[in-house]
Amino acid sequence: MSAAPVTPSTASTEAHAGAARRGTASRRPAAFSLRRVAALARAETLLLLRNGTALFNAVAISPLFVLFFSTISGTLGPDADPDVAGPLILQQLAAMSLLFVVYYNLTTTYVARRQELVLKRLLTGECSRPELLAAAAVPALLITAVQLVLGYAAVALLLAPPPLANPVLVVVALVLVTPTLVLLAAATSGVSRTVESAQLTTLPALAVLMVFSGVVAPAGGGGFDDVARFTPMHAVASLFRLGLTGTDADGAALALGETFAQAALPVAVLLAWLGLAWYAARRWMRWEPQR
């Protein structure tokens, strides 16, 4: 190569300039910086846009699934009540999008970045581990957000606008469940040797969380509900129902205060899962391929 090495004089000036810009040695840079997360997230977004399969999976799968479900289950049939169908479709879309776009897609992303030694490199730089996890999650979270906004618009236009009895609960559900799923994806990536094996390792959580969510499969008997209500996607579905329609599980209308009261259990369940997911990520997440 016909390199133009840094000439001593320039490099020297700049080394001093660099030291000056860095300030005193005793200053401690922040452990979590949105600037660094944004820098990595921009690269992650480019990578997603350049990977046709991953992009299709992320953008199209959940809406197609929901359309398919709604059609075969009669939610969108000729006798369907638009006031019931709309919120149900949004619950299904949230469940599918969170599970596939966030949990599944992120698990494979973390495995891929680890196996190609990108995480190892990034750890030699200024980014902290939470920043790396967050940055990789940004494209997935954006897609989920857009899917939900478009889903809401579609439901409002084509069926009936949901009453939005307590939208705060919808936001709370999303704010609590997304970091939980990001951390679960990190934990699952740690037990997945390859991107291919992540298709298997994500199955148990996908199946259990989806079935117990109660929005894609007909609810079982009393025993089913006793278990289901302690699972995160069921909690999300409950908060969506309370927030979108302001009704209880049997469809009875609730006052605003009552929606908050009924939200207590699902919020507690989500907080507990957030703690579990944090522990699992710390316990199982790996940053380098196993030697």
Added chain:
Amino acid sequence: MSPSPKPATAPMISVRGARRRYGGFEAVRGVDLEVHRGELVALLGTNGAGKTSLVEMIEGLAPADGGEVRVLGHDPYRERRRVIDRVGVMLQEAGFSSDLTVAETVRMWASTMTSPRPQAEALDAVALTHRADVRVASLSGGERRRLDLALAILGEPEVLFLDEPTTGLDPESRQATWRLVRSLQAAGTTVLLTTHYLDEAEALADRVAIMSGGRIVREGTVADVVAAEPATIELEARDAAGRTVVVDPEDLPPLAGLLDATVDRERVRLRTERLQEDLEAVLAWARRLELRLHHLDARSASLEQAFLALAERTAAGPAPSGTASSDAGTPAAGPNRPEVVA
């Protein structure tokens, strides 16, 4: 340990009694090392000597299981955030996202840094400017290695770690990388270099530290380390008519520093600790006997020779602790009985 060249300043890297274990295996067994500002120290050792384990501790990627590691006055693992924006790391093996271009990769890395140098300058320094818009997937191995280096120097680090920086580079790129490293060092950058190429260490290092069995078994300037190894004189003797003369080692004049002499066919090989005097004696002897010395070759030990002798010695027995200046000059092999082969 040899006296540090700049004792007045606090060392940029200071390691005392560092240890690192993997389960029952101790990969680093009490290492002391100091590197001062603007110094380039090359860490040498055979595979499995513990180089990477040691360097990972100094880079702050792994905690020390014992002893003390300080970089820029801080524990690089526990006080990572205090040093991270002042060091640059080029790992032996690290990945790129292959669907990003070179320029996008550099931009991403620069955007995470506190005080990056201009991105174009970093690419220019490793001669990758013309490849800026190429996807990393399409780069050659040598180009990737140069991109590695560009990222490592992007933050204008005060301390730079280079792990096998020229592996896979063609000779020209290697020379260019060496020039770049020298210019960084001239600008005050402190460098800890790990390499398998002993000529690279000879070309760049102010000091070398040779690791074996988890310890540093020798440390000093290249000249110091090499001085402990004997020089060699090789020759083939011909008479005035050009006919080969088979030399019996017994025929040689007395040589003050001779360790051993061997003869392979007509080629005589002498190992000596006093190259100049013994070479003079050999030349005088040849003139006296009117011999022509063909393919005469007299040279001091190379770093490679010193390294191999040391590796052989430390592999044979338990590694001596600390620096091994006490065994300097001890020949690796016993005196050989010279043999004449016609």
